[in-house]
Amino acid sequence: MPPAEHVHWxxxxxxxxxxxxxxxxxxxGEEVWQRRAWRxxxxxxFLFLMGVLMWPVMTFFTNSTIHMVAHGSWAQVMxxxxxxxxxxxxxxxxxxxxxxxxxxxxxVSGVAFLVHEQNPWFFQRSSFLHHLLGWTMLIxxxxxxARAWRPNWAVANAGIAIVFVFVxxxxxxxxxxxxxxxxLSPLAGEPHR
Amino acid sequence: MxxxxxxxxxSRIRSEHYVWRVRLLATLxxxxxFAGVVWAVVQPYRVxxxxxHGQGFWWLFVQPPLLVVLAGALFHVFVARPLIADLEE
Numbered sequence: 278m279p280p281a282e283h284v285h286w287x288x289x290x291x292x293x294x295x296x297x298x299x300x301x302x303x304x305x306g307e308e309v310w311q312r313r314a315w316r317x318x319x320x321x322x323f324l325f326l327m328g329v330l331m332w333p334v335m336t337f338f339t340n341s342t343i344h345m346v347a348h349g350s351w352a353q354v355m356x357x358x359x360x361x362x363x364x365x366x367x368x369x370x371x372x373x374x375x376x377x378x379x380x381x382x383x384x385v386s387g388v389a390f391l392v393h394e395q396n397p398w399f400f401q402r403s404s405f406l407h408h409l410l411g412w413t414m415l416i417x418x419x420x421x422x423a424r425a426w427r428p429n430w431a432v433a434n435a436g437i438a439i440v441f442v443f444v445x446x447x448x449x450x451x452x453x454x455x456x457x458x459x460x461l462s463p464l465a466g467e468p469h470r
Numbered sequence: 471m472x473x474x475x476x477x478x479x480x481s482r483i484r485s486e487h488y489v490w491r492v493r494l495l496a497t498l499x500x501x502x503x504f505a506g507v508v509w510a511v512v513q514p515y516r517v518x519x520x521x522x523h524g525q526g527f528w529w530l531f532v533q534p535p536l537l538v539v540l541a542g543a544l545f546h547v548f549v550a551r552p553l554i555a556d557l558e559e
Contacts, residue, residue, distance in 0.1 A: 279528045290537040449534040
């Protein structure tokens, strides 16, 4: 089994790819993006897949109830957002309220980050990153909310892409136990590597 | 006459937009991969392939700089290139 920090890095790669897909869609424009049948399904199905892959993370890599609940909620909302976007792209879902699934996923993810981090910002690096990710998702929810209001608005799509790339950078910075800006609580333990 | 000029100007602006879009799409993947290379240079200890003795699979191959390079390359080959081809049609 990979160490926990490697799992974070693999998900970081997933978020980086998600960000790149969305940026490419913004740059190319919706019409060109939809010229090949598979492309509109690309990022929603990728998001859904990441949600599915979060389940084994929840099962095998969490060591407390609150961690398990947080990872479980990320799995559920990523699958929900991915599935809703797939349904909208395919035309199976007609009610525009389904567009609120993605901002809902952002909000739930942000709250899960903030609630499951029990330590203050500078306790250790992962604490800092959890706080940062939580607030990023909560504030970043503005973009999918704007997209729900105006689906083809390039600024909103670019905003979501930038949030994903930032989430990716943050997850890439994660280590199992490491200082943050020179701060490491003695209660956190010894850095591994 | 003025309609013709306006049409020409609009067409020129549109083609300039397409050129910039193609350029941006063509650089997105390589730029990402380059960021991974820069990261590897700045933090060479992250790339354990450079000193592989005693390292397992995860520490050798699943390292952030390598993953960033891989993401950039995959994106360029499988997403950006077909998209550029569609833009240029």
